[in-house]
Amino acid sequence: MIEVIGEPGSSEYQAAILVRDALARAWRGIDTSPPEEEHVKIASSVKLSGQKVSDVDVVVAGLFRTRRYIVPRSNAKDMDGNSIVGTKVRVKSFIVAVEVKDHSSGAMRIEAGAVKVKYPDGWKSATDQNDAQRHSLVGHFRDTTGSNPWVYRCLTLLGIPELPRTRGIPQPPAGAVPSNFDALQFLMAAASVLGIRKSGGEHTISSGSEELMEKVLTDGLFQELRPSNLDRKRMDRIGSRPQLARELASLLGSNRVHLRGHGGTGKTILLLQAAYEAFVERGTRSLVLTYNTALAADIQRTIALMGIPSDGDAGGITVRTVMSFMYSWLAHLGFGKDGEIDLRNYEHDCGEANEYFANGAVGQQEVDAIKKAHPSEFGFDAILVDEAQDWPQPEADLLARLYGGNAIALADGFSQLVRGKATDWRSSVIGEPKDGERSLRDGLRMKASLAKFANALADEVGLQWKVTPSVEAPGGRIIVRIGRYSEMEALQRDVLASAIKAGNMPIDLLHCVPPSEVRASGDQRSSALAGAFRQNGWTAWDAVDEATRRTFPRSGDAFRIVQYESCRGLEGWITVLDGLDESWELARKGMAGGLSNGQPQIEAAEAAAWLWIMIPLTRPIDTVIITLRNPGSRLGQVIEGIARRLPDIVDFER
Template sequence: MINIFNEGNNSETIAAENLKNLFLEEWPEFGAENFNNWINIYVEPFLREGSVKTADLVVLGAFEKPVKISAYDGKNLFLKNFFFNIEVKRHDSKQIKFEGGHVKVFYLSTNEWKDASDQAHKQYWAIQNHIRYNYSDPWLSGSSFIKLENISEDHEQVPKDKNGNRAIEKLILNSDNIKNILKDLTKELYRTKTSAEKKETQEGKIISSFFNKDEAYFRKGDFFPTMIPSFLDEKRMREISQGSYRQQWLEQVGKKLLIFQGHGGTGKTVRLLQTAQKLIISQGASCLFLTFNIPLRSTLLRLARLMNIHIRQEKNSGGIAFEGVMKFCSTIIQHANHKLDLNIDLGKEFTSNLMKTNRETGKTNYLTALEEIGEYIETGAISAEELSDLAKEAYRNIYGDDFDYEYVFIDECQDWNSVERDLVIAYFSPKKTICAHGYAQETRGKTLFWTKALDKESYYDAQLSKAVRMKQNLSRFIKDFSKEAFKEDSYSEMQIHEEGAGGEIHVIEGDLEKYFLFKEDGGFLEEGYLNKSILRDGTMPIDYLYCVPDNMKKEIVGVKPLANEYCEIGALLKRNKVEVWDATTDYKNNLPKEDQLRIVNYSTCRGLEGWIVFNFYFDEAYNYNVEKFKKDKKEEAEILAKSKLQIELFDIDENFNDLDEEAENHAAKMSLIALTRGVSEIVIHISTVDSKIGRILKKMSEQNIYKDIIQWRKL
């Protein structure tokens, strides 16, 4: 059985089909519908770690029984299973040369030669780091190859040794058969002693890329998500490619800082992606998208791949890269500290320990380093020109001397701090910066205004006031809930989308264990909201979003190598054979798959959306956010009193009478961020109607306007 994943209209898919045919010509049994002989070929899968974000082809497979492939050192070598990646090159012979055992190809667009062998080797290790993300993950070893589509064995350029054999390894020519490829792989595993199995029989030695006990893990391939667009994916893709977009917005890019401003659900993130896509298509621009929200980053990466928006991973290639804000800033801080001898104590493995507490300051290592470099910037010890040079040098040290991003896209810019803003502006300048500012969407601190230090002629303010995500009833519900719970009540300015008729709100009160009902053989019972919606609306599980409190406990489900950590609800679903993408754990670094329900913490749901959004323990999450806010404020005051540095990272808000009032306002803001994630329906679970949130929802449900819109169910 041979499966090709992520097929598209590209040369990589053609190469995957050709590879499939080579396997079938040699071993027809791979064409049978069984799992004993299987091969998975992944076309340009996403890789989460490092600068290499994808590989042309990744191949994993296994024979039912070991197959004799070659002889080496007087021993017959049998292959049980295999793993390798292929870098596909369609250059003609004039654009290919062989030097020092490496294949180099010429790119007309940049007028330079690139080392394809080195590229394939880097992809191999990026794949390894992606699949074997955790120390406990199964053993995997293989090889990397370069496929030259337009070169055959008899071509005069192909180097040969004195015996007339090919003098360069890991090379696939258009005249090769599949045994040639597996022969090279088998010899490498044997020669380097990296074979998983090390069995020897009377016939010969058995070679394998992974252990037999782990075959089901690699065959399932959860580490590489498939790319089938869901109902909601297609809706987003239409919005980005065909949705309304004002030409005057694009005309500001490169001249002024462009900032999209609006409440949750007004389309700010879509506008960022629309702008990036237009710049990539029209200019071949290199764009960097920065966000704090890892679940959002994974979601946007999936969307970009579905839309064939080029994922940037090398210089002069154009496209978009998605990175974390802290990674971007810490890279610059580390470089500046080293080059200027700033004596900022970054400790060991700074970039891997950003969120650990600094013993001296009581803050995280990241915030401590930000404050210290912020002091140098504020006092002028590091000039604006010098900071700009340092920022670009930091990234060129990683990607190459002539590497440069051209534009930056800032997600939720209101939630950044002033030093992070200064570091980004130092690299890009305001003219190359495109921001999304969410009203009442702060989760890290007070509002930061990126336009505050700029004159009116230096930025363009694009106001987005219409609630384009939510159906009318949901928008009206959000505005009324804001009026009841949110002191700032800034949602009163949000306009309801006239064309988005409908929308329902379901309130569930009581013990959540009584809500989840499963079949004996696994899966939800048919009468639930989710199953009804899938049958009615043509959606997939990925189109739904579960929000859970940040303090929900974690559990381990499964047996190694298939064991993973899940939140309580995720664990319950997984045990009952419901597939989940649980972004409350490290799984958030993976891309979600179409057959998985998405689960996120309330603090990381911003920017995401769901056809139906389920808000579990909504009242308890509100109470938790109130208490956490007060606790954090008291700790901040104690730390600030001891701090040598008095730099303020966030703009200060003095609109509250006391800490209790400010904490409740913050918790209401967090609640509204979650409520604005829904497109068609919102499900709100509360433990008790006697909670503050419970009383507000009960009061609203009893209003005539919500008579048939809010449906209350007591468990």
């Protein structure tokens, strides 16, 4: 069986069809054979999350349990350099990262076995780009399967009917095919990059064991991405091109943009709206940086659904986690030992890099050279910083040195500090215009009753915190129960039914759980709530596990589960805050760490914990469900008091 996944009409989909047809011609019946015998999946315009490269034009994966062979015709060697022309090569399995280029022969150079193509800003290596895609695909499957499959790579050059030849040998000799290719050419081009391996007495093309390849073929990468109701609303908001977003888009990359506001006021969405507008109007390539791996995956899902390129030469939007991105820069600046960066010295290394700049040991010439050599990884016109108030200062200073203060746009959630003192970003734009500064006060995510509840809680505990309830979104429910949500099956079913009735899907729900609900088994972590969902026959994106968190959920039927520290920036039509009092107590103890036991310090720790709890309280859109472990806890008492004052919007049941 051969399956093709993707939207028709693009060069990527055209290449996917060419691969399908080539394989079908090579082995009669392979396109209709049972998947238990032969199974090939071909996905076009693939989006990855949590990797250095986000876009892969085509991914081809196949597993053959029947014996399938190819016979190389020319210029074929094994890994030892021996010719295998005329030798039968068994094809057991394969994973291929395919990069598609439409360039004509006049816009293409083939040098030293590599292909370069011409763009308005110069020549770029398509081979290096394809190799980077291969590495990212390996990283993706490492996250999703727990193993390291062997991934091949191949350029598909749709603009030329055949490869040029030197002394009768096609150029490049490996890693590329022209538009008129057959299965032999495709598989040999991919496998010959590093040479054909020998296994069990015969030369073999294989990307891994049958067990591993079964996991690969069921990977979410090969699922059709279908937007939920909430996805569509988010996509519509990003693509709506409001006037404020247009104003900010005109400043992106050249003037500092700085958005300030409490949680739920739409900072991240407004930045994405501006980035999308700049991409559409000017071909701007923007990078979104966030500490929250789950949020990075969430934004990547939206970008994928909208079909916005991440690594395109015509602009787009890329999402990376902050430390992953800065690690890459530190390594290229010479602070990595054998490609590795010591986590314990991360801030120190950022500070030392800043000193190198200040002393003239590193300058703009070196930075420009790195960007030119690695355009997909570092070549951005604008940098969008999420939760900008919470960056370590040396890290923020280094980013400003690398891209300039004016190229950086900030979403600043004041009163949402987690790591301590607020970050100073102003020093990188001293004396510059402040045309891009905006303060956001309206509660855009939450329905009015949810905003009223959040305001009431903030007022009750003495916080200087307030959002303006939306007059355009009345209603909203607050449900409070005692116990563990994982044990409340009837409520779980009611919640799902309510969401579906409103036109939503499981993926539109968000569940936050405390550490007591998380179990570890080796390197993997799972939540009790995901286990309960699976017992009901439901699926879950259980992002309490780090590897899961790096990939976005591709099925609309998956319930999203995160720990509280991963909830910033996320939203759910219905949001479940399980064990919220436990989470508050942990936050209070964390804030009090290292302080003396005097009353002022205790009060400061409690105030900081209350500020932190406003982050999860501003994640819901329509309904928030709060479960308490102990109704007599400090947070439990506050919520019960609010429920007595606001019985029309708070359903508190002991």
